[in-house]
Amino acid sequence: MAFELTYSLCFLLILLHLPLFTTSQPYQNISLGSSLVAQDDDSAWLSPSEEFAFGFQRIGNDGGFLLAIRFNKIQKNNVVWSAINGSLFQKGSTVEFTVDGFFIKDSETGNQQFISDQTAANGVAYAAMLDTGNFVLANKNSINLWESFHYPTNTILPTQTLSQGNVLYASYSETNYSKGRFQLNLQFDGNLVLYTTHFPLDTLNSGYWSTKTEGSGFQVVFNMSGYIFVTDKNGSVVYTVSDSDKMASVKDYYQRATLDSDGVFRHYVYHKSNGSFVETGTRAWSTFSFQPPNVCIAIEDRGPGPCGFNSICEHDDQGPTICRCPQGYTPIDVNDERKGCKQKFIPQSCDESSPESHGFVLAEMPYTDWPNGDYEHFQPVDEDWCKKSCLGDCFCAIAIYNSDQQDCYKKGIPLLNGRNDNSTPWKSLIKVGADNSTSKYGKKKEISALVLVGAALMLIISYLLIFIITYLFFSRLYSKQAKTSDLYPVVQGFNLKRFTYMELKEATEGFKEELGRGGFATVYKGVLASDNGKGVAVKRLDSMVRENDFEFKAEVSMIGGTSHKNLVKLLGFCNEGQHRILVYEFMTNGSLSSFLFGNSRPSWYQRREIALGTARGLRYLHEECSSQIIHCDIKPQNILLDDSFTARIADFGVAKLLKMDQTRTTTRFRGTKGYVAPEWFKSLPVTVKADVYSFGILLLEIICCRKHYEENMQDEEQMILADWAYGCYEQKKLHLLIKNDDDEAKEDIKNMELFLMIAFWCIQEDPSLRPTMSKVTPMLEGNLEVSVPPNPSSLYVLSK
Ligand SMILES: *[C@@H]1O[C@H](CO)[C@@H](O)[C@H](O)[C@H]1NC(C)=O
Ligand SMILES: *[C@@H]1O[C@H](CO)[C@@H](O)[C@H](O)[C@H]1NC(C)=O
Ligand SMILES: *[C@@H]1O[C@H](CO)[C@@H](O)[C@H](O)[C@H]1NC(C)=O
Ligand SMILES: *[C@@H]1O[C@H](CO)[C@@H](O)[C@H](O)[C@H]1NC(C)=O
Ligand SMILES: *[C@@H]1O[C@H](CO)[C@@H](O)[C@H](O)[C@H]1NC(C)=O
Ligand SMILES: *[C@@H]1O[C@H](CO)[C@@H](O)[C@H](O)[C@H]1NC(C)=O
Ligand SMILES: *[C@@H]1O[C@H](CO)[C@@H](O)[C@H](O)[C@H]1NC(C)=O
Numbered sequence: 001m002a003f004e005l006t007y008s009l010c011f012l013l014i015l016l017h018l019p020l021f022t023t024s025q026p027y028q029n030i031s032l033g034s035s036l037v038a039q040d041d042d043s044a045w046l047s048p049s050e051e052f053a054f055g056f057q058r059i060g061n062d063g064g065f066l067l068a069i070r071f072n073k074i075q076k077n078n079v080v081w082s083a084i085n086g087s088l089f090q091k092g093s094t095v096e097f098t099v100d101g102f103f104i105k106d107s108e109t110g111n112q113q114f115i116s117d118q119t120a121a122n123g124v125a126y127a128a129m130l131d132t133g134n135f136v137l138a139n140k141n142s143i144n145l146w147e148s149f150h151y152p153t154n155t156i157l158p159t160q161t162l163s164q165g166n167v168l169y170a171s172y173s174e175t176n177y178s179k180g181r182f183q184l185n186l187q188f189d190g191n192l193v194l195y196t197t198h199f200p201l202d203t204l205n206s207g208y209w210s211t212k213t214e215g216s217g218f219q220v221v222f223n224m225s226g227y228i229f230v231t232d233k234n235g236s237v238v239y240t241v242s243d244s245d246k247m248a249s250v251k252d253y254y255q256r257a258t259l260d261s262d263g264v265f266r267h268y269v270y271h272k273s274n275g276s277f278v279e280t281g282t283r284a285w286s287t288f289s290f291q292p293p294n295v296c297i298a299i300e301d302r303g304p305g306p307c308g309f310n311s312i313c314e315h316d317d318q319g320p321t322i323c324r325c326p327q328g329y330t331p332i333d334v335n336d337e338r339k340g341c342k343q344k345f346i347p348q349s350c351d352e353s354s355p356e357s358h359g360f361v362l363a364e365m366p367y368t369d370w371p372n373g374d375y376e377h378f379q380p381v382d383e384d385w386c387k388k389s390c391l392g393d394c395f396c397a398i399a400i401y402n403s404d405q406q407d408c409y410k411k412g413i414p415l416l417n418g419r420n421d422n423s424t425p426w427k428s429l430i431k432v433g434a435d436n437s438t439s440k441y442g443k444k445k446e447i448s449a450l451v452l453v454g455a456a457l458m459l460i461i462s463y464l465l466i467f468i469i470t471y472l473f474f475s476r477l478y479s480k481q482a483k484t485s486d487l488y489p490v491v492q493g494f495n496l497k498r499f500t501y502m503e504l505k506e507a508t509e510g511f512k513e514e515l516g517r518g519g520f521a522t523v524y525k526g527v528l529a530s531d532n533g534k535g536v537a538v539k540r541l542d543s544m545v546r547e548n549d550f551e552f553k554a555e556v557s558m559i560g561g562t563s564h565k566n567l568v569k570l571l572g573f574c575n576e577g578q579h580r581i582l583v584y585e586f587m588t589n590g591s592l593s594s595f596l597f598g599n600s601r602p603s604w605y606q607r608r609e610i611a612l613g614t615a616r617g618l619r620y621l622h623e624e625c626s627s628q629i630i631h632c633d634i635k636p637q638n639i640l641l642d643d644s645f646t647a648r649i650a651d652f653g654v655a656k657l658l659k660m661d662q663t664r665t666t667t668r669f670r671g672t673k674g675y676v677a678p679e680w681f682k683s684l685p686v687t688v689k690a691d692v693y694s695f696g697i698l699l700l701e702i703i704c705c706r707k708h709y710e711e712n713m714q715d716e717e718q719m720i721l722a723d724w725a726y727g728c729y730e731q732k733k734l735h736l737l738i739k740n741d742d743d744e745a746k747e748d749i750k751n752m753e754l755f756l757m758i759a760f761w762c763i764q765e766d767p768s769l770r771p772t773m774s775k776v777t778p779m780l781e782g783n784l785e786v787s788v789p790p791n792p793s794s795l796y797v798l799s800k
Contacts, residue, residue, distance in 0.1 A: 029126040035096040038065035038089055038107070046072060047129045051254075052080075054129045056095070059175060064088030066177055067095055067104060067115075069135055069148060071254060074270060077285055079177065080133055080155040080256060081148050083115050085169075086177030097127050102137060102146070116146040133157040153177070155258040156228075162186045162220035168259040169202075173336065181304065181338075182263040190217030192230055192239070194265060194292065196303050206301040208263070209292035211239040226250050226288075228257055228267060242267040242289040256285070261338070262306040262321040263299060266290040287318070295321055296419040300371055308332070308340025309414035312368060315421070326418070327363040328432030340414070345433025347413070350394035357394065358626060361561075362387050362429040369426035370400060372416040380406035384563045387429055391561075392626075399429045496560040497572030501579050503530070508538050516591075516637070521654075525586065535586035536571060540579070541654075552580060559653035562625045566617030568640055568650040587648060589641035596636055596705055604745035604752075606645055607702045611755065612780050613647030614639055618695060619773035621652055622688045629653050630686070634694035635675045636701060674708040678765050689767035692776065696762025700725055703755050704737050722763060726791060729756050755780065760789035 036043045036055050044055025053072040056065040057079070067083040083095075083104065092107035095115070102116045102124075116137055125140040134157075137146040149160045154171050156162065163186065170182035181199040186192050193210040197203060211217065216238045217230045226244030229237045242257065244250065244267075254270040268285040292298040296313035299305045307313040307323035311331075314322040325331055325341035332339040349356035378389065383401050386408035390399035393410065400409045402425050418428075505511065507526035515523040515537060526538040552575060559570050559582075574581040589595070592610060595602055614634075621629040631638075632655035640648045677693035679686055697708050700721050708721045718724045728736050734753060738745050745752065758779050764770050769790075771779065778784035 029128055030097060031126055032097060032099055032124070034127075035094050038067075038091055038093045040091075044072070045127075045129045047131045047133075049131045051131060052129055052133045054135050056089070056093075059088060059177075064090055065093065068177075069129070069133060071133075071256075071270075073272075074254065074285075077174065080157060080258075081135070081151075081153050082177045084113055085179055086153070086171060097137075099124075102127070132159045134160070154260075155256050156220070156222050157257075158222050158224050158226065158255050160222050162192075164188045164190065164218065166220075168265075170259045170261050170263060173261050173338065180261045182259060182261075184259045184265055186217065186220050186230075187214075189214045190230075190232075192217060192220060192241075194259075194263065194298075196263065196299060196301065196305070198303070205303055208295070208298040208300070209265075211241070213238050222255075222257055224250065226253070226255050226267075226269075241265075241291060244288065255288075262295060264290050264292070264295045264306075264321060294421070297421060300417055302372070302416070304338070304340060305417050306338075307418070308338050309416065310341040310343075310418070311337070312365075312418040312420050314419070324420075326365060326368075326415075326428070326430050328430065343413075343433075347397075348394045348431065348433075360391060360431050360433055361557075362391060362399070363432050365420075365428040365430060367422050367424050367426075368418065368420050368428040369424045370398060370411055370415050370418045370428060373414075374400070374409040374411045376410040378408040381408050382406065383408075383429075384565075388563055390429060390431060397431055401427050401429060403427070496557065496570065497583070499572050499574040499581070499583060501574055501576045501581070504538055504574055504581055504583065507536065511538075511540070518637075526583070535588075537568075537584045537586050539582045539584065541581070555653060556582070558627060558629070562621070562629070562652070564617055564620040564625075566613045566647055566649060567620065567652065568648045582654075584650070587640035587642050587650075589643065589645055591637050592639035592641060592647065592702075593636035595641060595645075596701060597707060601705050601740060601742070603742055604748060607705070608751070608755075610639070610641070610645070610647040611699055611702045612777070614649060614698065615695065615773060615777045615780055617647065617649040618691055619777050621649070622691065622773050628688065630655065630688055631691050631694075632686075633675075634691050634698060636698060639698070677767070679767060684767075687767065688772065689770045692762050692770045692773060693767075695773070695776070696759045696770070697722065699755060699759040699762065703752060703759065705741070722792060725756060726760060729753070729760070730791075751782075754782070754786055757786045757789050760792050761786070763792045764790065765792065 030045055034045075036045070038056035040058065044053035046053050050072055052069060054069050055067070057068050057070060058064075059066050066079065066086065066088060068079045069081040070078040071080065072078075089104060089106055090108045094105045094107070096103060096105060101114050103112045103114045105112050122145075123139045124137045124145055127135070127137050129135050132149075135148040136144045138144050149157075150166075152160070152162065152166065152168055154168055154177075156168070162168075165188060166186050168184040170180040171177040172180040179200075179202065181197055183195045183197055183202075183204065184192070185195060185204075191210050191212065191214045193207045195207050196205040198205050211230050213230050216232045218233045219231050220228065220241070221231055222228045226242075227240065228242040230239040230241070232238050252272050254272060255268065257265065257267045259265050267288045267290065269288045270285045294315040295306055296315045305313060306321050310325070310329055312324045312326055314324065316322055323337040328344055329341040330344050331337060332342050346356050348360050351357060375395070378386065381389075383403065386399050386401045389408065390396040390410055395412050396410045397413045398411050398415055400411065401407065404425050504526065507528055508524045511522075511524050513525040515525050517523070521539050521541045524538045524540070526536045528534045528536055556570070556573050556575075560573075563569070568587060569585045570582060571585055572583045574583070592614075595610075596607075618631065618634070621631060629652050631649065631652045633651060634649075638649065638651045640650050642648055675694040675697050677686075677690040679690060701708055704721060704725060706721060710719060710721075713719045717727065725737060728734055734749055734756070735746070737756075738749075738752065758771075758776060762770055762776065775784060779786050
């Protein structure tokens with residue numbers, strides 16, 4: 001019997017001039033005893049039309065073989081079914097169809113795995129690859145005992161139906177047919193649901209799309225006309241999944257509906273004569289319809305989603321789901337985007353003393369949301385506050401901000417379900433190391449590898465010992481050097497824009513309108529065309545500034561890292577050739593100097609608010625920002641007023657850019673003395689208390705609305721404001737100081753006295769007697785008691 005079968009098969013093959021086991025065989029009933037071998041010429045059993053083939057197919061260039069049903073006339077993405085959950089088999093493995101069943105024999109292990117269950121094989125007479133793409137085992141009465149259509153993998157074809165309990169498994173990737181992260185279930189309750197799974201387990205995680213046909217759904221039908229729908233028991237349509245009305249002529253197309261590895265169930269078509277051309281010039285499937293409408297938004301639960309952890313999913317109406325890594329992140333595996341992204345920088349350390357606890361910035365990603373995994377929520381807060389909160393928090397990897405609601409969420413690693421979507425009101429602020437180059441990681445890895453190799457060599461070849469020790473010593477030294485130079489942040493990131501010189505020249509119309517001029521810089525008014533005509537103040541520093549490009553960037557990034565409502569914000573800079581330019585937001589109400597000493601005396605209420613604002617801004621610079629900033633030049637010209645007359649300190653941080661340090665000499669300050677603390681003239685260290693001194697003088701000016709020194713005074717005693725004010729205070733003649741003031745000031749004389757006392761404390765000659773700004777602020781607010789100040793006037797003997 002066996003001999004006869006073999007004989008007749010050989011006879012047939014010879015008749016058709018086909019060599020044995022090499023090429024695809026034309027249609028015939030596949031008889032018992034037939035087999036196929038996995039080898040380089042894809043051997044297969046074809047359907048009568050030769051449009052479908054059943055057989056081994058090599059995956060990749062040197063990968064194993066998949067046993068699959070495929071579209072035989074299409075080269076790419078042609079697999080519609082695979083055996084043994086997409087397992088790969090070695091070359092030489094066979095699929096055999098015998099009285100014992102239908103099974104695969106692995107050439108390496110010799111293991112047999114059944115494709116059909118064994119009971120189905122009872123009474124099998126022949127097998128056949130049908131023109132529908134269904135591979136069947138039938139008995140001698142042509143009744144199908146087993147069909148591949150009843151055991152779908154990730155695809156259904158026209159004429160195929162899914163019954164309750166059937167599941168489609170997404171494959172892991174386009175080239176790896178093992179089970180991936182998604183399932184399409186026609187449940188026993190009749191609902192058709194897309195689920196994420198607890199990959200690599202098959203168990204269900206959560207549903208992200210369904211037909212909502214519980215109670216009515218019975219079957220999923222993919223009919224010849226290319227409709228996909230859910231029917232009830234009587235065959236009536238209860239839900240349409242894909243509707244091919246628009247397809248001109250169904251016969252001209254191949255069709256398939258596949259649950260893709262990104263979790264989208266797509267109905268694809270392929271024109272039989274010409275396919276759809278893609279850019280590469282190869283023919284391809286085109287997407288006819290798909291569910292869910294936007295997989296990036298639909299999937300919203302624990303797990304990696306379509307793109308993996310830390311990555312951003314973007315939905316494209318026409319084609320595939322796009323996965324990207326956010327700024328500062330890179331794919332874990334460039335060949336497998338589903339694995340997600342990793343940080344390119346060393347994450348922020350929670351150890352304050354560690355170098356990795358500083359030097360981070362937040363990169364802005366508009367229309368980007370990460371709806372899950374938040375560990376803190378603040379509302380209502382402004383964006384700056386949200387940014388600061390994340391920057392200062394070592395657990396925070398990203399902050400999500402919604403300006404409509406003033407909502408701020410903080411999230412840690414890994415980031416879940418990132419999506420980019422133009423309709424979202426959310427904006428992401430992602431923390432990246434200011435130096436996002438991979439060099440640090442690279443070096444560390446190299447070195448640890450070297451250590452390992454070195455250790456091995458030492459054990460084996462002892463005479464190499466000295467050489468290795470020397471080598472390691474030098475490579476360690478190198479790594480240390482690399483590390484220290486990495487400590488300084490390079491100017492990078494969201495809050496500082498790098499302008500070109502030409503851009504700023506245009507913005508200022510060739511540096512035309514001068515706003516002010518100082519010893520080291522000139523300020524011009526500018527308008528940024530690139531930013532909706534936003535007004536800016538453009539400050540050109542002259543040649544005194546540090547030549548060292550690196551230090552300049554470090555200082556500028558430090559200034560850029562500050563954020564407080566009483567500081568003028570630095571928007572960007574230009575560092576081109578010899579040009580060193582800082583770009584600030586424009587303050588509409590000018591400087592405190594013109595406000596205080598102008599024609600009309602501002603109200604006491606406004607002055608009080610300005611004094612408080614200035615004190616708060618200074619306290620921030622001294623004590624609250626990431627590295628302490630001594631202003632060194634507090635004076636009314638450097639306090640600007642915004643739209644709402646809030647005091648905003650300008651020019652902070654510039655002192656360091658200008659190398660203003662203890663080498664300053666008295667001669668430079670002839671004529672501007674007054675704001676300058678006495679320690680500048682002595683060889684004493686200059687600390688934040690120098691700013692406190694200047695603030696004290698400024699406070700006196702704010703109280704009395706006059707300059708600290710006025711030469712043309714009839715009464716000589718009144719020339720120096722500090723002396724005169726102290727005299728009035730001592731003799732309880734405060735009304736003299738506010739003779740021309742508003743009624744409000746006169747009624748608030750107690751507070752004015754308090755402000756005066758604070759000012760006198762601030763201008764003590766001995767820096768240690770002056771309060772810090774964190775004391776001055778609550779004193780001004782009335783929350784900290786102020787004792788009687790000693791006479792500060794001795795100072796003026798010294799400075800004259
Ligand atoms: C296959 O075998 C069945 C049953 O023996 C028979 O009815 C059918 O005609 C055969 N088909 C072909 C194409 O040989
Ligand atoms: C294929 O997957 C199904 C469902 O998880 C499982 O029941 C079956 O045992 C798997 N088959 C093989 C050969 O691994
Ligand atoms: C396919 O993906 C699975 C799941 O990640 C993995 O275990 C398997 O090694 C992959 N196979 C190949 C050939 O890459
Ligand atoms: C397929 O289904 C659609 C919608 O129910 C129907 O209009 C069409 O006639 C069906 N085609 C076939 C071949 O059954
Ligand atoms: C389906 O058939 C059953 C009986 O076979 C009938 O009672 C029911 O009304 C039918 N449903 C519809 C929607 O026609
Ligand atoms: C190629 O396919 C398109 C549809 O994809 C069809 O409109 C066009 O007529 C076809 N061209 C030829 C030459 O067959
Ligand atoms: C940091 O990343 C951004 C965007 O990925 C890139 O444009 C920039 O050049 C990188 N900077 C460094 C220093 O690597």
